[in-house]
Amino acid sequence: xxxxxxxxxxxxxxxxxxxxxxxxxxxxxxxxxxxxxxQAELDxxxxxxxxxxxxxxxxxxxxxxxLKNNRPDIGGVWHLGWSTGEKIVASDExxxxxxxxxxYEIYYTGISAxxxxxxxxxxxxxxxxxxxxxxxxSGAKDKANxxxxxxxxxxxxxxxxxxxxxxxxxxxxxxxxxxxWGTVNTATIPEQTMVFEFDGHKMTTYLKSGAVSKxxxxxxxxxxxxxxxxxxxTTAPVIGTNISWSVWKGASTPYWITYISENLLVLxxxxxxxxxxxxxxWDLFGTYFYLVPKVE
Numbered sequence: 502x503x504x505x506x507x508x509x510x511x512x513x514x515x516x517x518x519x520x521x522x523x524x525x526x527x528x529x530x531x532x533x534x535x536x537x538x539x540q541a542e543l544d545x546x547x548x549x550x551x552x553x554x555x556x557x558x559x560x561x562x563x564x565x566x567x568l569k570n571n572r573p574d575i576g577g578v579w580h581l582g583w584s585t586g587e588k589i590v591a592s593d594e595x596x597x598x599x600x601x602x603x604x605y606e607i608y609y610t611g612i613s614a615x616x617x618x619x620x621x622x623x624x625x626x627x628x629x630x631x632x633x634x635x636x637x638x639s640g641a642k643d644k645a646n647x648x649x650x651x652x653x654x655x656x657x658x659x660x661x662x663x664x665x666x667x668x669x670x671x672x673x674x675x676x677x678x679x680x681x682w683g684t685v686n687t688a689t690i691p692e693q694t695m696v697f698e699f700d701g702h703k704m705t706t707y708l709k710s711g712a713v714s715k716x717x718x719x720x721x722x723x724x725x726x727x728x729x730x731x732x733x734x735t736t737a738p739v740i741g742t743n744i745s746w747s748v749w750k751g752a753s754t755p756y757w758i759t760y761i762s763e764n765l766l767v768l769x770x771x772x773x774x775x776x777x778x779x780x781x782x783w784d785l786f787g788t789y790f791y792l793v794p795k796v797e
Contacts, residue, residue: 537614538575540621546572549607549623560644562629564599568592570609575618577611599627634721634731637761640794641699649699653766655687655741656791662687662741663789667772668782670759671728675767677791680783685744692740694795706740721758726774729757733768745770745788756790766792 538546548569555562568579570593581588581597582605590597599605605627609620631644641649655661660678662685669679678684687693692714695706706714717737724732733739733756738749747754747770754774760767770788 537616538572538611538618540618543572543575543609543611543613543618543620546570546575547609547620547623549625551625551627555629557647558645560631562644563625564602564627564630565596566599566607566625566627567594567596568607569594570611572611575611575613577609577618580608580610582606599630602627602630602632632721634723634761635699637763638719638721638733638766639697639699639702647700650696652694652696652795652797653740653792654694654795655690656765656793657687658791660684661791662690662744664744664746664786665789666783667769667776667785667787668727669787669789670767670769671782675760675765675791677789679789682786683744683746685741687741690741690744695740704735704737706737720752722755726757727771727776729759729769730761731758732756733758739768739770739790740792741790742770742788746786747772747788757787764793766790768792 548567548571550567550569551563551565552567553561553563553565568590570577573593577591579590579592579595581590584599584601584603605625607623607625611618611620629644631641635641638651639649640651656677658677660676660681663678663681664683665678666680666682673679691708692706693709695704697704697719702718702720704717704719706716708714715737717735719736720734722732722734726732734752735756736752739756742749749770754770756768756770758766759769768790770790772785772787776782776785
């Protein structure tokens, strides 16, 4: 009997001896974390700088942005405006390299005293990026490739230059002569080639004889009116513009880029730039140019 009682008492001691004693210190630290850092204090601890000046003969420039948090005890992330949307980076100090020119906002969100604190927005301007259109249009490899130039001529097929239905790019892949209302024999065009230089974005068109016809400059945008790929803006007309049913008026009448690659440039010179909503694409026209690099 004494043995049974001893076992029973040991069992009670064992059960009650296993009850955990709650350590409330961590909870108290969390619940009484103190006063969070103010936005002004967070702003003062952050720096956003562009330390590399732009130079004509250098690839590096203001696209290099240094982000620094001088209060590493305030952990968090950087929110970067980016060409494709928002980019998030977690680091106390990092150099990011922007991939496209533009105006961007940067801010930081951190945790202080178990609360989220957000900094002011830092505004930066990036102007030194080498745009993909520069490479495709002029053949330049990078910003320092000042001597680069590319010669464009007509694609040697029927329908490489024509007046046809406005808005072909909405319905079809780029096909010469698609919905043509007036195909032109490109051999009859006075100007047969044009050169785009990277340095200064200079443009020169040439007659069949090789003599210079016109000179000007070229530029572009990544605007996408009517769903095109971009805009080509020139101060001299693109070769073949003389056959257009519309009147070219210089930079105020840009060409729409409907397709662009290493080996093919498709342009449309539209009848109008702001199509009324109640007008169908087949009720308007555009002039289409199919251009390819000339093999020197």
